[in-house]
Amino acid sequence: MTGEPAGGDLSRLRQLNALAVIRVLQGQESLTLTEVARRTGLSRASAEDVVRELLRMGWVAEAGATAGGVGRPARRYRFRADAGRVLGVDIGGHKVLAVVADLDGDVLHSARLPVTPEMGRLERLEAVDRAVAECLEGAGMSGGEVWASGVGTTGLVDGVGKVLLSEALPEWTGVDLAAHVRRLAPAPVLVENDSKLAALAERWRGVARYAKDMVFLLAGLRTGAGLVIDGKLHRGFANAAGEIGALPALGWIRAQEHLSAASGEAGDVFAAARAGDRAAATAVRRYVKDLALGASALVLALDPQMVVVGGGFSRSADVLIEPLRRELDRWCIRTPEVRMSALGDEAVVLGAVRLALDDVEERVLDGRTPLVSHL
Amino acid sequence: MTGEPAGGDLSRLRQLNALAVIRVLQGQESLTLTEVARRTGLSRASAEDVVRELLRMGWVAEAGATAGGVGRPARRYRFRADAGRVLGVDIGGHKVLAVVADLDGDVLHSARLPVTPEMGRLERLEAVDRAVAECLEGAGMSGGEVWASGVGTTGLVDGVGKVLLSEALPEWTGVDLAAHVRRLAPAPVLVENDSKLAALAERWRGVARYAKDMVFLLAGLRTGAGLVIDGKLHRGFANAAGEIGALPALGWIRAQEHLSAASGEAGDVFAAARAGDRAAATAVRRYVKDLALGASALVLALDPQMVVVGGGFSRSADVLIEPLRRELDRWCIRTPEVRMSALGDEAVVLGAVRLALDDVEERVLDGRTPLVSHL
DNA sequence: GATAAATATCATGGAGAGCATCATTATTCG
DNA sequence: CGAATAATGATGCTCTCCATGATATTTATC
Numbered sequence: 001m002t003g004e005p006a007g008g009d010l011s012r013l014r015q016l017n018a019l020a021v022i023r024v025l026q027g028q029e030s031l032t033l034t035e036v037a038r039r040t041g042l043s044r045a046s047a048e049d050v051v052r053e054l055l056r057m058g059w060v061a062e063a064g065a066t067a068g069g070v071g072r073p074a075r076r077y078r079f080r081a082d083a084g085r086v087l088g089v090d091i092g093g094h095k096v097l098a099v100v101a102d103l104d105g106d107v108l109h110s111a112r113l114p115v116t117p118e119m120g121r122l123e124r125l126e127a128v129d130r131a132v133a134e135c136l137e138g139a140g141m142s143g144g145e146v147w148a149s150g151v152g153t154t155g156l157v158d159g160v161g162k163v164l165l166s167e168a169l170p171e172w173t174g175v176d177l178a179a180h181v182r183r184l185a186p187a188p189v190l191v192e193n194d195s196k197l198a199a200l201a202e203r204w205r206g207v208a209r210y211a212k213d214m215v216f217l218l219a220g221l222r223t224g225a226g227l228v229i230d231g232k233l234h235r236g237f238a239n240a241a242g243e244i245g246a247l248p249a250l251g252w253i254r255a256q257e258h259l260s261a262a263s264g265e266a267g268d269v270f271a272a273a274r275a276g277d278r279a280a281a282t283a284v285r286r287y288v289k290d291l292a293l294g295a296s297a298l299v300l301a302l303d304p305q306m307v308v309v310g311g312g313f314s315r316s317a318d319v320l321i322e323p324l325r326r327e328l329d330r331w332c333i334r335t336p337e338v339r340m341s342a343l344g345d346e347a348v349v350l351g352a353v354r355l356a357l358d359d360v361e362e363r364v365l366d367g368r369t370p371l372v373s374h375l
Numbered sequence: 376m377t378g379e380p381a382g383g384d385l386s387r388l389r390q391l392n393a394l395a396v397i398r399v400l401q402g403q404e405s406l407t408l409t410e411v412a413r414r415t416g417l418s419r420a421s422a423e424d425v426v427r428e429l430l431r432m433g434w435v436a437e438a439g440a441t442a443g444g445v446g447r448p449a450r451r452y453r454f455r456a457d458a459g460r461v462l463g464v465d466i467g468g469h470k471v472l473a474v475v476a477d478l479d480g481d482v483l484h485s486a487r488l489p490v491t492p493e494m495g496r497l498e499r500l501e502a503v504d505r506a507v508a509e510c511l512e513g514a515g516m517s518g519g520e521v522w523a524s525g526v527g528t529t530g531l532v533d534g535v536g537k538v539l540l541s542e543a544l545p546e547w548t549g550v551d552l553a554a555h556v557r558r559l560a561p562a563p564v565l566v567e568n569d570s571k572l573a574a575l576a577e578r579w580r581g582v583a584r585y586a587k588d589m590v591f592l593l594a595g596l597r598t599g600a601g602l603v604i605d606g607k608l609h610r611g612f613a614n615a616a617g618e619i620g621a622l623p624a625l626g627w628i629r630a631q632e633h634l635s636a637a638s639g640e641a642g643d644v645f646a647a648a649r650a651g652d653r654a655a656a657t658a659v660r661r662y663v664k665d666l667a668l669g670a671s672a673l674v675l676a677l678d679p680q681m682v683v684v685g686g687g688f689s690r691s692a693d694v695l696i697e698p699l700r701r702e703l704d705r706w707c708i709r710t711p712e713v714r715m716s717a718l719g720d721e722a723v724v725l726g727a728v729r730l731a732l733d734d735v736e737e738r739v740l741d742g743r744t745p746l747v748s749h750l
Numbered sequence: 751g752a753t754a755a756a757t758a759t760c761a762t763g764g765a766g767a768g769c770a771t772c773a774t775t776a777t778t779c780g
Numbered sequence: 781c782g783a784a785t786a787a788t789g790a791t792g793c794t795c796t797c798c799a800t801g802a803t804a805t806t807t808a809t810c
Contacts, residue, residue, distance in 0.1 A: 008416070010766050010797060013388050017767090034787075041383065046768050048788085071786030072776040156708075213612060227676070229604055236678025237588060238709045244675045246708055249624045249668060293624060300619045301602070301676040303611025333531075333621055334613045385768060385795050392796090409758075418798050423759080446757030447805040 014050070017042060019361075021050050022059060025079040026104060030063035032074035051077055058083055081106065085141060086360065087149040087185055088352035090194065091128055091177070093117035093168055093221070097346070098131040100139040100146075101353045103360065105205070110349075111135040121171035125180055132184045146185035148359040150352030151177050152197040154222065157239055161191035164239075168222055190355045192233075194218070195242060197351025198341070199226025200233050202308045204354045206342040213304040215336075217295055219320070220311030223252045225298055244294045251290035258286040270316035284319055292327030299332050310341030389425070392417060394736075396425050397434060400454040401479060405438035407449035426452055433458055456481065460516060461735065462524040462560055463727035465569065466503055466552075468492035468543055468596070472721070473506040475514040475521075476728045478735065480580070485724075486510035496546035500555060507559045521560035523734040525727030526552050527572040529597065532614055536566035539614075543597055565730045567608075569593070570617060572726025573716070574601025575608050577683045579729045581717040588679040590711075592670055594695070595686030598627045600673055619669045626665035633661040645691035659694055667702030674707050685716030 017040065024039040025031055031039070037047035054060040055077070063078040081104035090097040094117065099110040111134040113127050136143060155166030161178020178189040199216035208214045212231055218224040225242035227234040234241050245252035259269045272280035295307060307328070313320060317340040325338045341347055392415065399414040400406060406414070412422035429435040430452070438453040456479035465472040469492065474485040486509040488502050511518060530541025536553020553564040574591035583589045587606055593599040600617035602609040609616050620627035634644045647655035670682060682703070688695060692715040700713045716722055 008388070008391070010385075010388070010768095010795095013383070013385070013796090014767065016383070032787080043769050044787090045770080045789095049767080068778095069786085070778045070784075072778095072788075074787055229609065230607070232605070234604065234677070237680040237711065238678055240675075240678040240708050242676065243678070243708050244672065246675050247668075247671055247706055250672070293622075296622055297619060297625070297672045298676050300615075300621050301617060301673050302609070303613055303616040303618070305612040331622055333615050333618050336612065385797095388767095389796065407758080419758095420760095420799080421797050424796080443807095444757085445755075445807050447759075447807095449758055 014053075017046070018050050018054060021047065021054065022079060025060065025077065026081075030076040030078040032076055034074065036077070079104065084147040084360065085139070085145055086353055086356035087132065087135075087146045087181075087187075088349045088356060089128060089132065089149065089151045089181065090197075090349040090352060091124065091151065091153040092194065092348070093154065095345075096124070096127045096131045097349045098128070098135040099349050099353065100135055100141065101357075103357065105350070105353050105357055107350075107353075109135055109138040111138060117169065119170070121175060124169070124172070125175070128180070129184065132181070136185075143185035146187045148187050148356040149181050149185055149189045150197070150355035150359075151181055151189060151191045152194040152348040152352045153177060153191070154194050156243075157191050157193055159239065161189055163191075188356075188359050190352075190359055192352070192355055193224075193226070193239070194348045194351075195224035196226040196233055196235070197349075197355065198310050198343075198347035199228050199308070199351070200354050201343055201347045201351035202310065202341060203228045203231070205350060206308065206347065207339045208306050208308050211305040213302060214306040214308060215295070215298045215302060215304045216341075217291070217307060217309045218311040219291060219309055219313040221256065222311075223255055223291065223294070224311075225294075227298070227302065227304075229302065242298070244297050247294070247297070250294040250297055252294040255287055255290035255294075258283045258290070270313065270319055273319050274316070285323065288320065288323045288327055292324055292331070295324070296328055296331035299328060299336060303334065304336050306337045306339060308339050308341055310343070310347050312345070314341045314344070389428075392421070393425050393429060396422065396429065397454060400435065400452065401456075405451040405453040407451055409449065411452070454479070459522040459735065460514070460520055461728055461731035462507065462510075462521045462556075462562075463724045463731060464503060464507065464524065464526045464556065465572075465724040465727060466499065466526065466528040467569065467723070468529065470720075471499070471502045471506045472724045473503075473510040474724050474728065475510055475516065476732075478732065480725070480728050480732055482725075482728075484510055484514040486513060492543065493545065496550060499544070499547075500550070503555070504559065507556070511560075518560035521562045523562050523731040524556050524560055524564045525572070525730035525734075526556055526564060526566045527569040527723040527727045528552060528566070529569050529599075531618075532566050532568055534614065536564055538566075563731075563734050565727075565734055567727070567730055568599075568601070568614070569723045569726075570599035571601040571608055571610070572724075572730065573685050573718075573722035574603050574683070574726070575729050576718055576722045576726035577685065577716060578603045578606070580725060581683065581722065582714045583681050583683050586680040588677060589681040589683060590670070590673045590677060590679045591716075592666070592682060592684045593686040594666060594684055594688040596631065597686075598630055598666065598669070599686075600669075602673070602677065602679075604677065617673070619672050622669075622672070625669040625672055627669040630662055630665035630669075633658045633665070645688065645694055648694050649691070660698065663695065663698045663702055667699055667706070670699070671703055671706035674703060674711060678709065679711050681712045681714060683714050683716055685718070685722050687720070689716045689719070 020040045033048050037044040060077050061080045063076040065073045065076055081102040084103050086101050088099045096113045096115055099107045101107050111131045113131045115127050154168045156164040158164050163172055163175045166172035177191045181189045195218045202208045202216055214228045216226040223245055227242050269280045269283050273284045321338055321340055328335045395415045408423050412419040435452050436455045438451040440448045440451055456477040459478050461476050463474045471488045471490055474482045476482050486506045488506045490502050529543045531539040533539050538547055538550045541547035552566045556564045570593045577583045577591055589603045591601040598620055602617050644655045644658050648659045696713055696715055703710045
């Protein structure tokens with residue numbers, strides 16, 4: 001019932017153990033063989049065997065020994081995060097953000113270009129080209145050195161990297177982003193909705209690091225959601241999970257109107273409310289009420305451990321989080337933890353990086369990655 | 376990121392392969408070694424080895440050879456579904472249903488007792504005792520032969536088998552069902568909400584057999600939901616997933632009122648509507664509208680492949696399914712398949728059986744099941 | 751009825767992976 | 781400088797899977 005344990009070959013066992021070793025090495029600066037053995041549950045002898053093989057394949061390198069401590073000093077090994085590079089791109093209404101990261105997911109170089117929501121398809125894609133080019137150049141790389149790319153954008157995305165529907169950006173429906181980015185870096189390209197990627201990022205490096213189930217709320221000029229269920233990004237059958245905003249009864253459509261009605265610029269409303277402006281405070285209260293309605297639906301449906309609020313408005317957490325928590329309390333059977341995003345406007349691009357890394361790791365596990373050829 | 380592949384020992388590999396062999400044998404009446412090898416991907420020699428061990432442990436038995444066909448006739452092996460027994464119990468407002476099933480999940484004996492929603496705790500528990508006793512007796516068993524029990528009931532259930540909250544049944548909050556059933560059959564007892572179990576059953580043996588993600592709607596005197604995500608029952612952090620009815624904006628609370636307002640007995644309204652009664656038709660239409668609102672929230676949140684409608688009203692599928700599909704179409708971005716339950720009022724008890732079987736299988740996998748002692 | 755063909759079972763040997771054990775080696779501490 | 785400590789390296793064992801070939805049992809054909 002519960003999936004396919006499948007079983008298999010002896011080599012499969014080695015693959016699993018090799019991956020386990022890589023995981024524990026990724027979690028630390030560097031480790032000795034004894035530590036690797038203890039953390040993986042392998043015997044010391046086997047750990048040595050696995051590490052030797054990974055060393056030969058280029059996934060692991062020897063690190064400088066640390067002084068101090070009695071006894072023969074242990075050799076230390078580290079994951080070679082620098083063995084490969086992945087590309088992450090966030091294509092939004094107001095900015096295009098491209099980053100190059102190593103295999104640990106640490107950002108090596110980033111390039112940010114301002115764009116406007118009104119820009120057409122060609123202009124926006126051209127900005128993507130420039131951001132990626134600048135980013136690769138800054139990292140001293142060519143596109144050929146990229147192992148995998150992740151791309152985040154607004155709207156519904158299909159399984160092979162095309163935008164199925166985007167209401168926020170003009171001429172954006174139908175763009176084949178995978179093909180476009182593959183021209184810049186000839187490697188697998190994974191495209192995903194921006195809210196979903198932000199959820200992935202918060203679960204990876206943000207405030208939801210150990211949550212099994214969590215709901216990410218994108219609170220900004222648009223309102224959206226991304227779901228992590230059982231530690232994995234939940235996409236749904238047609239990649240449309242989390243689109244609770246389609247239901248008028250739950251108010252995500254009108255939510256943002258309260259803010260723009262109160263003031264010209266939405267961002268200012270929060271500042272005004274904080275300063276004591278009565279009208280602004282009312283607008284914010286109404287906004288939160290509507291936001292909470294849709295959020296409650298998601299929370300009641302999934303009963304997640306945590307709700308993370310991100311997007312442009314999360315900077316105004318002080319006037320947002322506490323009221324939101326109170327509103328959720330009104331509707332939910334069990335109100336989950338409510339936290340502000342830790343990653344700000346880099347959440348989406350970090351999620352894109354994580355998506356690319358997942359692809360790389362999957363290929364490692366399958367033994368299909370010819371690492372040597374990349375060195 | 377994606378869970379723990381963990382890796383491990385050689386014996387772990389054997390466990391996985393043994394489980395794979397059991398799985399393919401469970402799927403068929405009986406198989407030859409060559410067939411087992413082909414279906415598991417193992418070599419013939421290894422398949423033989425594994426089967427021999429399973430034979431020794433009592434999980435597998437030799438089946439009669441089938442005549443016909445050229446060449447030396449192959450020995451045939453079958454999973455020994457009769458090696459163990461599990462108990463499933465459904466404790467509802469109107470009935471208590473207990474079944475004994477074998478390890479294939481085939482029901483060997485069942486006992487059904489009528490109860491009333493008004494009954495108090497003691498009276499209802501006493502009905503459980505009688506149903507279970509009758510069922511065990513009918514199967515010619517003692518409680519000691521049960522390997523695991525699954526129990527389904529209305530309301531929220533905690534992780535160890537206590538009812539946390541039940542509004543539908545009097546004096547039901549706080550009952551320790553796990554302890555109660557363990558007295559009748561001293562084996563692990565798993566307790567779960569009835570909607571969730573019905574979902575599990577539909578995914579196992581019902582109309583959602585191959586759906587990765589699905590939503591089960593309980594449409595009856597109560598309204599509820601159960602979620603299967605990525606092939607597994609989704610429980611949530613506090614076992615409260617699917618409780619979308621708590622949100623007044625989505626109308627599940629008032630849904631049923633339309634029906635009772637139109638007539639004394641809810642079941643009759645559907646019949647009247649079918650017969651052309653205008654008032655009844657209006658009541659049904661309003662009911663479906665409200666039902667669909669909450670269902671849409673679940674569908675939009677999860678984007679499942681399928682929605683399965685069960686519960687008492689699913690007998691009136693002809694006046695329910697098509698309108699529901701139309702209403703979902705109004706709200707959802709992508710309307711999933713909508714199907715009627717195939718299991719009727721046995722869905723919950725079958726889900727309970729599945730829950731018990733999952734527990735047994737998990738123990739097989741861990742090698743913690745001392746099968747021999749049960750023989 | 752003898753022979754051929756087909757298919758299954760059984761036996762042998764080898765390779766890969768993991769583990770326990772012990773001698774060896776490189777440090778630090780007293 | 782010797783003792784204590786801890787890592788490394790080597791050896792041999794077991795377990796698991798697999799390939800291959802010998803043997804067994806049946807049906808089809810002449």
